[in-house]
Amino acid sequence: MTECYIRVAEDENEEPMEIPSEEDGTVLLSTVAAQFPGACGLRYRSPVSQCMRGVRLVEGVLHAPESDWGNLVYVVNYPKDNKRKMDEMDAASAVKIKRGVQKTSDLIVLGLPWKTTEQDLKDYFSTFGEVIMVQVKRDAKTGNSKGFGFVRFTDYETQIKVMSQRHMIDGRWCDCKLPNSKAGPDEPMRSRKVFVGRCTEDMTVDELRQFFMQYGEVTDVFIPKPFRAFAFVTFFVFFPYKYNLFCVRHSFCPHI
DNA sequence: GTTGAGCGTT
Numbered sequence: 001m002t003e004c005y006i007r008v009a010e011d012e013n014e015e016p017m018e019i020p021s022e023e024d025g026t027v028l029l030s031t032v033a034a035q036f037p038g039a040c041g042l043r044y045r046s047p048v049s050q051c052m053r054g055v056r057l058v059e060g061v062l063h064a065p066e067s068d069w070g071n072l073v074y075v076v077n078y079p080k081d082n083k084r085k086m087d088e089m090d091a092a093s094a095v096k097i098k099r100g101v102q103k104t105s106d107l108i109v110l111g112l113p114w115k116t117t118e119q120d121l122k123d124y125f126s127t128f129g130e131v132i133m134v135q136v137k138r139d140a141k142t143g144n145s146k147g148f149g150f151v152r153f154t155d156y157e158t159q160i161k162v163m164s165q166r167h168m169i170d171g172r173w174c175d176c177k178l179p180n181s182k183a184g185p186d187e188p189m190r191s192r193k194v195f196v197g198r199c200t201e202d203m204t205v206d207e208l209r210q211f212f213m214q215y216g217e218v219t220d221v222f223i224p225k226p227f228r229a230f231a232f233v234t235f236f237v238f239f240p241y242k243y244n245l246f247c248v249r250h251s252f253c254p255h256i
Numbered sequence: 257g258t259t260g261a262g263c264g265t266t
Contacts, residue, residue: 108263147261
């Protein structure tokens with residue numbers, strides 16, 4: 001397979017835009033996102049099943065569903081797609097997803113001015129929502145700030161908002177991210193793993209992967225044996241969605 | 257008394 005252009009649109013009925021592939025025939029998610037900011041993947045309607053299918057995404061690289069991309073129009077996936085899917089939900093077909101997402105976690109605040117104090121941080125971040133704690137990390141001997149700290153909010157919505165933007169604090173741009181280390185007993189819930197409830201016995205690992213890849217790159221699917229009516233789906237990156245109910249009727253297994 | 261990518265004394 002060689003370099004080509006694939007047709008990508010925001011919606012099946014929209015005018016497609018041609019996006020270049022790489023020399024090996026793959027397409028970089030970053031290339032898609034350059035034209036469609038916020039894109040987290042691609043999907044397409046299978047000519048065979050007439051169902052929407054996710055395009056395989058491995059470490060930011062989109063792979064053609066067959067030997068090549070063909071003439072299909074690929075539709076951009078956005079995180080906000082969840083909201084529309086909510087409208088399609090009904091009790092009989094919903095899959096409940098519990099995730100740590102409702103639970104907040106500490107955020108590391110990078111790039112703090114040397115002079116910024118914990119009170120400064122508290123004052124600043126309180127404008128977003130209720131703050132549980134703030135820390136400015138300091139040298140034990142000198143007491144000088146190390147230029148970073150931590151913050152934790154009461155509400156997950158606040159955390160999402162704060163993580164989604166840069167922050168001007170005392171004259172410097174700062175970033176709030178999920179910290180790397182420290183997976184203490186309090187932290188595993190911010191994992192990339194989501195709990196998928198109300199599974200039926202005939203769901204397979206492949207089908208779950210196929211369905212959930214529209215929300216981001218899936219790195220693992222676990223179905224307990226024997227059957228226990230739930231599964232775990234693990235994402236490559238932190239699962240950034242607000243809603244925890246998904247309809248799978250139209251885009252997942254035909255047997256639901 | 258300086259600095260500017262990173263990752264948390266309790």
